[in-house]
Amino acid sequence: MKVSFLVPPVVVGTHPAERSSGCTSVVYATPNIYELQVAACVEQAGHEVRYRDCINHAESIECLLENENTTPADVYMMWTVNLSVDNDIEITRRLHAVLPDAWVVLLGPGATYFSHKCHVDEHTIVVHGEPEQTVVELLEKIDKGEEWQDTAGISYLQGEEHKRTPMRPLMKTLDELPVPARHLVCDIEYRNPKLKLTPYVTMVTSRNCPFRCIYCVPSSLTFAREIDYKEHYNRKPPISFRSVEKVQEEIRMLHKQGIRAIGFMDDNFIWNEERTGAICEVMRETGILWGCQARVDAITENIAKMLGESGCRYIDLGVESFNDDILGYVHKGITSEQIYSAIRLLQKYNVPVKLNILIGTSPLETSQTIKDTIHKAKKLKVNQLMINIVSPFPGTEFYKTALENGWIENNEYVPTDVQRNSILNYPHLSAREMEKLLFRSNLSYFLSPSFVWKQLRQFHSWKDFTHALRTLKVKLFG
Numbered sequence: 001m002k003v004s005f006l007v008p009p010v011v012v013g014t015h016p017a018e019r020s021s022g023c024t025s026v027v028y029a030t031p032n033i034y035e036l037q038v039a040a041c042v043e044q045a046g047h048e049v050r051y052r053d054c055i056n057h058a059e060s061i062e063c064l065l066e067n068e069n070t071t072p073a074d075v076y077m078m079w080t081v082n083l084s085v086d087n088d089i090e091i092t093r094r095l096h097a098v099l100p101d102a103w104v105v106l107l108g109p110g111a112t113y114f115s116h117k118c119h120v121d122e123h124t125i126v127v128h129g130e131p132e133q134t135v136v137e138l139l140e141k142i143d144k145g146e147e148w149q150d151t152a153g154i155s156y157l158q159g160e161e162h163k164r165t166p167m168r169p170l171m172k173t174l175d176e177l178p179v180p181a182r183h184l185v186c187d188i189e190y191r192n193p194k195l196k197l198t199p200y201v202t203m204v205t206s207r208n209c210p211f212r213c214i215y216c217v218p219s220s221l222t223f224a225r226e227i228d229y230k231e232h233y234n235r236k237p238p239i240s241f242r243s244v245e246k247v248q249e250e251i252r253m254l255h256k257q258g259i260r261a262i263g264f265m266d267d268n269f270i271w272n273e274e275r276t277g278a279i280c281e282v283m284r285e286t287g288i289l290w291g292c293q294a295r296v297d298a299i300t301e302n303i304a305k306m307l308g309e310s311g312c313r314y315i316d317l318g319v320e321s322f323n324d325d326i327l328g329y330v331h332k333g334i335t336s337e338q339i340y341s342a343i344r345l346l347q348k349y350n351v352p353v354k355l356n357i358l359i360g361t362s363p364l365e366t367s368q369t370i371k372d373t374i375h376k377a378k379k380l381k382v383n384q385l386m387i388n389i390v391s392p393f394p395g396t397e398f399y400k401t402a403l404e405n406g407w408i409e410n411n412e413y414v415p416t417d418v419q420r421n422s423i424l425n426y427p428h429l430s431a432r433e434m435e436k437l438l439f440r441s442n443l444s445y446f447l448s449p450s451f452v453w454k455q456l457r458q459f460h461s462w463k464d465f466t467h468a469l470r471t472l473k474v475k476l477f478g
Contacts, residue, residue, distance in 0.1 A: 004073035017083035022220030034221040036180035051184035080110035082415040109223040119157035129228030214397040218267035255286040264292040280310035296342035308349030352383035
């Protein structure tokens, strides 16, 4: 069976959604490792797979439909996030206008949460939560002409009735999964401004995070898992890991393929010193530069030393605020002193730090607390600072609280780009005020002489520089 994974053009709205993090518009091209993982499973099951990225190839809807009408697939798959839901629904309608017998399968958090909305017709199927096993079983049944409606983990439209099958259990270990099908996107040159080296790929060694931050939407796959699991069990799902041996094996394979930089996309990369040390050792051995995301309370002296010696060239720390009352309100589980301690250790071992600030996470937030947090972050002279506005994502505790208190504009969630827009209004702090604070803070930070000089010193080529310049323009002005 022919299966086409589709990153569709924009026909609703103006900016393409970034589909691996899932809560922003595209700033720079990032491989969707979660979708490529599903594609690898589909290939392993014996299907003919292609991957069509209309965004990175600047392909119009007219071109897409013309080409698909000429060489159609049997099944089209789209990884749908909140920001892309309306666009993907319209793409589904247009595909079915020219290919009425083709199946469209929607995956990801947007499809999982807005499943009823995504049930466009009887040839559209939504896969909920963790998708790999569900997709393989579903395709097998469709291919054999068997009844597919009893496949666990899906929903669909039957007549005018929305049908939902039982939840599929989550995978306990990720070792059974094949290596992501990166060869499907080998014609796209991905670059990460934090690493500034190519060829660059992304990689995942675990799924989910056990912590209780009330606003948190981690990676798009984790969010899909959480939405589905919480609906059935009213708690966060368990963490799934790949074994260290499998992680090391994939890193060595990527090294042989000439990969020079890896961004680890785990919601939380650092779990303990033993696991971290084993991965750091293979990174040091291969000489691949890399980066990851971690919590500040995971940074010990030993771990900071491991990171520094193994080529870690960025670590994303989600600190959100330097105000301890706000950190307590959002159940962040850290203190401002722990933030300072982690940064001191990382800087001691020359590990570049990126601080992530999230404004508006609490009704305790004011214009002054926002300015104070940003001022303190700038004083630390970290390598990068990213500031976003919190969004009350459905499925989070923060969404329920915001809805109950009337903080959401028009009492209705609308997907927004957290890099620019807000739908959150506190009695003392409006969405427009937060947007202005965000824009001015970004402008003063990214155009400051110290930031510009620090970045200029790290470029390896003119191409790297022009890519970063385009990225900055999109980041600031859209």
